[in-house]
Each structure stands twice: as structure tokens, then as C-alpha cells.
Amino acid sequence: MTVVPDARGASPVPSTAGGGPLPRAVLAVSDLPVSDLPGSDLPALPAVPVPVSPGAPWIPPATGFGAAFGAVYRGQLARSKVGRIPLLFVASFQSVGILVLLRGILDVDNTTAAGQVVAGSTVLVVAFVALNLLAQRFGALRAAGALDYYLTLPVPPAAVVLGTAASYATFAAPGTLITAVFGSLLYGLSLSGLWLLLPVVVLAGVCLSGLGAAVGLLAPRPELATLAGQLGMSIVLFLGVIPADRLPEVGRLARDALPSTYAVDALAAAFQPGIDWATVGTDLAVCAVVGVAALAVAVIALRRVATS
Amino acid sequence: MGVVLSYAVRGLTRRHGAGEHAVLANDRIDLDISQGEVFGVLGPNGAGKTTLVRQLMGLLRPDAGTITMFGQDVRDAPDLPARLAGYLGQADHALAELPVATAVGTTARMRGLSRAAARTARAAILEELGLTAVANRPLARLSGGQRRLACVATALVGDRPVLILDEPTTGLDPVARRAVWAALQRRRDATGTTVVLITHNVLEAESVLDRVAVLEAGRVIACDTPGQLKASVSGDVRLDLAWRSEPPADDPTVALLAGLATTNGRRWTVRMAPAAARDALGRLTTGAAFAALDDFSLATPSLEDVYLTLGGASRDLERT
Ligand SMILES: Nc1ncnc2c1ncn2[C@@H]1O[C@H](COP(=O)(O)OP(=O)(O)OP(=O)(O)O)[C@@H](O)[C@H]1O
Ligand SMILES: [Mg+2]
Numbered sequence: 001m002t003v004v005p006d007a008r009g010a011s012p013v014p015s016t017a018g019g020g021p022l023p024r025a026v027l028a029v030s031d032l033p034v035s036d037l038p039g040s041d042l043p044a045l046p047a048v049p050v051p052v053s054p055g056a057p058w059i060p061p062a063t064g065f066g067a068a069f070g071a072v073y074r075g076q077l078a079r080s081k082v083g084r085i086p087l088l089f090v091a092s093f094q095s096v097g098i099l100v101l102l103r104g105i106l107d108v109d110n111t112t113a114a115g116q117v118v119a120g121s122t123v124l125v126v127a128f129v130a131l132n133l134l135a136q137r138f139g140a141l142r143a144a145g146a147l148d149y150y151l152t153l154p155v156p157p158a159a160v161v162l163g164t165a166a167s168y169a170t171f172a173a174p175g176t177l178i179t180a181v182f183g184s185l186l187y188g189l190s191l192s193g194l195w196l197l198l199p200v201v202v203l204a205g206v207c208l209s210g211l212g213a214a215v216g217l218l219a220p221r222p223e224l225a226t227l228a229g230q231l232g233m234s235i236v237l238f239l240g241v242i243p244a245d246r247l248p249e250v251g252r253l254a255r256d257a258l259p260s261t262y263a264v265d266a267l268a269a270a271f272q273p274g275i276d277w278a279t280v281g282t283d284l285a286v287c288a289v290v291g292v293a294a295l296a297v298a299v300i301a302l303r304r305v306a307t308s
Numbered sequence: 309m310g311v312v313l314s315y316a317v318r319g320l321t322r323r324h325g326a327g328e329h330a331v332l333a334n335d336r337i338d339l340d341i342s343q344g345e346v347f348g349v350l351g352p353n354g355a356g357k358t359t360l361v362r363q364l365m366g367l368l369r370p371d372a373g374t375i376t377m378f379g380q381d382v383r384d385a386p387d388l389p390a391r392l393a394g395y396l397g398q399a400d401h402a403l404a405e406l407p408v409a410t411a412v413g414t415t416a417r418m419r420g421l422s423r424a425a426a427r428t429a430r431a432a433i434l435e436e437l438g439l440t441a442v443a444n445r446p447l448a449r450l451s452g453g454q455r456r457l458a459c460v461a462t463a464l465v466g467d468r469p470v471l472i473l474d475e476p477t478t479g480l481d482p483v484a485r486r487a488v489w490a491a492l493q494r495r496r497d498a499t500g501t502t503v504v505l506i507t508h509n510v511l512e513a514e515s516v517l518d519r520v521a522v523l524e525a526g527r528v529i530a531c532d533t534p535g536q537l538k539a540s541v542s543g544d545v546r547l548d549l550a551w552r553s554e555p556p557a558d559d560p561t562v563a564l565l566a567g568l569a570t571t572n573g574r575r576w577t578v579r580m581a582p583a584a585a586r587d588a589l590g591r592l593t594t595g596a597a598f599a600a601l602d603d604f605s606l607a608t609p610s611l612e613d614v615y616l617t618l619g620g621a622s623r624d625l626e627r628t
Binding site for chain 1: 365366378379387390393399403405406407411414415417420468
């Protein structure tokens with residue numbers, strides 16, 4: 001009889017099969033013909049228990065960005081906390097080291113160059129987290145098939161990327177403050193514009209996180225994701241820390257194309273005696289636009305992985 | 309009106325890889341899964357079960373065929389599976405470092421529950437599955453079974469109308485397994501939750517599933533209620549005998565059975581008509597051969613027999 005390649009070949013029987021170890025409450029046993037289905041010339045579906053109130057269920061709405069971001073952030077923050085403390089040190093030591101190293105080379109009276117070095121080192125902390133760590137994390141998640149977990153929850157993909165980035169940033173953010181303050185003191189720069197650190201770090205963070213996540217998601221292998229992330233960080237390091245006027249022509253072009261440059265420039269302006277607000281505003285606006293674009297790329301990457 | 313279909317699948321085909329390494333993982337699959345049904349997918353490793361449910365969740369794009377959920381084509385509404393269904397995948401790397409309570413609680417929040425509702429739901433599901441004692445331990449530091457159970461909890465929290473579970477009870481002990489079965493049936497009975505679950509386990513298939521699709525090499529080779537499937541393959545029963553020593557070969561009953569049995573060391577399996585089996589067993593247990601007999605059982609056909617009769621290979625089905 002019923003050995004057929006689909007569900008529609010069986011004669012209707014009450015679904016009392018099994019009689020397993022658990023008491024089962026069959027709500028209603030019926031053999032309703034499914035006449036509106038293709039193939040209804042075949043016998044009806046085997047009977048199945050019908051719920052008390054038939055009808056399509058209420059479709060739960062998608063979860064809002066805020067709640068989703070918060071949940072991803074809290075979950076990621078709870079991941080073995082011990083490993084994050086060294087992260088804080090590594091991220092800031094690297095930048096502080098560069099500041100000390102360049103102190104011997106740079107002309108201290110050139111506040112433009114000095115401001116740029118300090119700003120570049122500070123943004124480097126962000127790049128370390130966003131490009132290096134995030135690319136690595138998303139590469140590993142993808143390789144392990146672990147993205148399915150997020151992709152099957154009704155959350156905006158951007159919340160997954162930013163929530164994860166923010167959890168790393170929580171441990172790296174103090175590093176940006178340490179680097180900026182230490183650098184200002186070392187090079188004798190004004191600290192009055194330091195509050196600009198907040199928007200710069202947030203916008204650079206969004207921007208570089210989007211890129212880091214996209215790299216991690218699109219890289220064919222997790223090792224390549226890690227390598228690409230590290231390469232990206234080195235580029236941010238060189239083009240951010242070396243003052244623009246000392247770069248060769250091709251370097252200047254690359255510098256202009258690099259999204260983190262605008263964060264570096266905005267922060268560098270904050271260390272100057274008379275802050276040029278128009279420049280700072282423009283730089284931050286560019287950062288924001290590139291940030292949105294980078295996130296969009298990451299979201300597309302996540303969707304692409306979703307329906308491979 | 310008719311039965312509400314949670315899923316209607318037509319001609320679903322999906323290939324993995326390209327060129328000579330291509331595998332046809334799903335081959336023209338048709339399925340109707342009704343609302344409030346506990347539907348099982350049974351089949352050996354590599355049969356295409358995961359490929360099938362990942363397409364149901366929108367995680368894989370079909371090469372051909374359509375999937376509709378409650379009447380809506382999922383291609384037109386790609387976010388529908390995530391909103392309607394709770395999913396348990398085969399991999400759980402994303403949650404490995406999270407404490408159980410955090411994993412469950414944040415998943416509830418991502419399903420849109422308010423903070424208070426998420427807390428309540430979390431406590432309830434941990435209690436229901438017996439995980440309260442390990443609530444604060446990271447998944448990576450639990451036993452394999454506890455870890456799987458914690459992942460089941462994340463799939464169930466937030467009470468979705470549909471649950472898609474890829475081997476929810478693999479690695480669980482019988483107590484935990486029964487807790488999961490009870491949790492699924494409770495949801496089905498109380499709110500008409502539709503459950504689609506993958507299993508290798510014959511007992512699970514026979515005791516909790518309303519209907520089961522048997523998958524083999526990408527094809528659905530049978531789909532019906534477990535009872536109907538068993539009745540369909542044969543009226544024979546299975547007589548299992550285990551000998552503690554060499555059975556007396558001159559005993560006529562032993563000689564008869566030896567001719568019919570498939571043997572595996574000192575274990576014999578004989579398929580025969582119920583009356584003949586009862587008769588043979590009666591003579592064995594009262595005759596001289598009884599001294600050599602260690603254990604015996606007489607069973608009606610199981611889904612494993614169905615599976616074998618339909619041409620499957622038995623290697624991957626478990627029975628406990
Ligand atoms: N990403 C992939 N690339 C290439 N082949 C794949 C891929 N995923 C699955 N396959 C192949 O497709 C077939 C079906 O795989 P699938 O994972 O659906 O099996 P399954 O029934 O879930 O098996 P199991 O019981 O082991 O989980 C197998 O032959 C498998 O080797
Ligand atoms: Mg599988």
C-alpha cells in the first residue's frame with residue numbers, strides 16, 4: 001500500500017500509532033479531505049490531530065533593533081570574561097608603544113604631525129578590535145556553521161554585527177582613552193577637545209566593525225579571514241600614524257580611500273589649539289556615511305551566507 | 309475548511325557541491341505538514357535530512373521546488389521562518405561559551421519577549437528540562453547531553469508556533485529524552501505547535517511522532533503514521549534469540565530456525581508469521597535447547613523493519 005514518494009498516498013486512519021511511553025492527548029482525529037491541494041485525485045492525507053482552533057497562527061513580529069542589539073551584546077559579553085582582560089592591555093600597549101617609538105623621531109613643535117600620530121594610534125585600538133578580532137570571530141562562526149543560530153532568530157542582521165562589535169569594544173574602549181590621554185601628555189597637546197573621542201570612536205567603530213564583519217563573513221576560509229583582518233589593521237596603522245604630508249602620492253590616495261582616515265583627521269583636529277569645526281564636522285559626517293555603507297555590506301554578507 | 313498546513317513542500321530539490329563531486333541531497337521532495345502535528349524525518353547519515361530542514365528554515369535556497377508556510381511562499385517572505393519557527397541546528401558553536409541561563413534568556417529577548425517575560429520563560433523552560441542546577445555554567449563546561457538539552461531549551465523558549473529540531477535528543481539519556489518528548493507534546497496539545505524533528509531513533513519515531521517521512525538518498529521513500537507504515541510492510545514478527553552456548557543442532561526446532569535466521573555470532577534474528585513464531589518459541593523454551601538459550605524476544609515489526617524492507621541500510625538507526 002503506502003510506499004509512495006509523498007504524503008498523500010495513504011488511506012485515512014486514526015493516528016493512534018505508537019502508544020509510546022507518554023500519555024498523549026489527541027485532540028481530534030479526523031480524516032478531512034484536503035481537496036484544495038494539488039494532487040487531490042490521490043486519496044486524502046492520513047489523518048492527523050487537528051488543534052482546537054484551526055487557522056493560521058498569529059505571526060510574531062520581528063524583534064526591534066534595540067532589544068536585539070542588547071541581547072546580542074549581553075550574550076557576547078558573557079562569553080568567558082577572563083579572555084577579555086588581556087585584550088584591554090594588548091590593544092592599548094600596542095598603541096602606547098607606537099607613541100613612545102615615534103616620540104624620538106617626530107619634531108615635538110609640529111602639533112599637526114603630533115596630533116595625527118596620537119589620533120592614528122587611538123583609532124588603531126578601534127581597528128584592532130573591529131578588523132582583527134571581529135573578522136576572526138565571524139570567520140570562525142561561519143566555518144563552524146554557527147551563524148544559523150542568529151539567522152534563524154527574527155533579528156536585524158545589523159544588530160548581530162554591532163552587538164558583537166560592541167561587546168569587544170567594551171573592553172577596548174578604555175584603551176582608546178588611555179592612548180589619547182597618554183599621547184596628549186607625551187606630545188604636549190591640548191586635552192580640551194578630548195570629548196570628541198566619543199563620537200570618533202563610535203563612528204570609527206561602526207565603520208570598521210562593518211568592514212571587519214564583512215571580511216570575516218565573505219572570506220572563503222577562517223584563516224584567510226584572520227589574515228585579511230590583520231592586513232587591514234596594518235594598513236590602518238601605517239596610513240593613520242604616518243602624517244599625510246610624508247606619504248608618497250600613491251600613499252595619499254590610499255589614505256583618502258581608507259574610511260578610518262576621516263576618524264583620524266577628526267580626532268587630530270581636536271588636539272589642535274584652534275579647532276576647525278567645519279573640518280571636524282565634515283570628517284565625522286564622512287565617517288557616519290561610510291559606517292552605514294560598511295554595515296550594509298556586512299548585512300548583505302550575512303544574508304548571502306544565510307542563503308548559500 | 310481543511311487542515312491548516314504549516315508547511316507545504318513541492319518538488320524540493322537541492323544539490324551540494326558542483327561537478328563530479330555534486331551530491332543530490334534532496335530529490336523532488338513533496339511534503340504536507342499540518343498544524344499541530346509532530347512530524348518526523350527518519351533516515352541514515354547523509355540521507356539529506358539536515359538539508360531538508362535548513363531549507364524549511366530559509367537557510368538554504370532550493371535549486372528547484374517551492375516551500376509555503378501557512379499558505380505563504382517563503383521566497384516572497386524570507387523572514388517568515390525566523391518569525392514563526394524556533395530552530396535547533398546540529399551545531400551549537402555560537403552558544404558554546406555562554407552560561408545556560410544567559411543563552412536561553414538572550415534567545416528569548418531576540419524572539420521579542422520583554423525583559424520580565426524572558427526571565428519567566430527562561431526559569432520555566434530550565435525547570436521543565438531539568439537544567440536549573442546547571443543554569444550558571446557555560447555550555448562548553450557541561451556534559452554532551454546537558455549541552456544538547458540546553459540548546460533544546462533555546463529552541464523552545466519564546467513559544468513559537470512551529471519548531472524545527474535537528475536531532476534534538478541525540479546524546480540524551482532516557483530521562484532527558486523523555487523530558488524533551490513531553491515538552492514537545494505539551495506544546496502541541498496546549499497551543500497546537502507544529503513540530504518537525506529529525507531522528508535516528510526508532511523508539512522516538514514510534515512513541516512521539518504523528519507521522520514520519522523516511523528519507524533515503526535524498527528521496528522520501530515512505531511517509532505515513534508509524535503504525536500504518538509498520539502494518540504496510542509485513543505481517544511478520546521478529547524473533548530474536550541469543551544463545552549462551554552452541555545450540556543443539558539435532559533439535560528440530562533449532563534446525564528449522566537456523567535455516568531461516570540471519571545470524572550475528574550467537575544472535576539469531578528470524579522473521580516469520582506470528583503463530584509460527586509463538587509456536588517455535590514455545591517448543592524452544594520447553595525443550596532441550598532451553599539450556600543453551602540466554603535471552604529471547606518476540607516483537608512486532610518496528611520502524612527499523614520498515615526501513616529495511618524499503619531498502620534502507622540499518623547501520624544508523626538506534627533502538628533505545
Ligand atoms: N556543504 C556541503 N557541501 C557538500 N556536500 C554536502 C554539504 N552538506 C551536505 N552535503 C552532502 O549532502 C548529503 C546530505 O547531507 P545532510 O547533512 O542533509 O544529511 P543528514 O541526513 O542530515 O545526515 P546526518 O544524519 O549525518 O546529519 C550528504 O551526502 C552530504 O555529504
Ligand atoms: Mg543532519
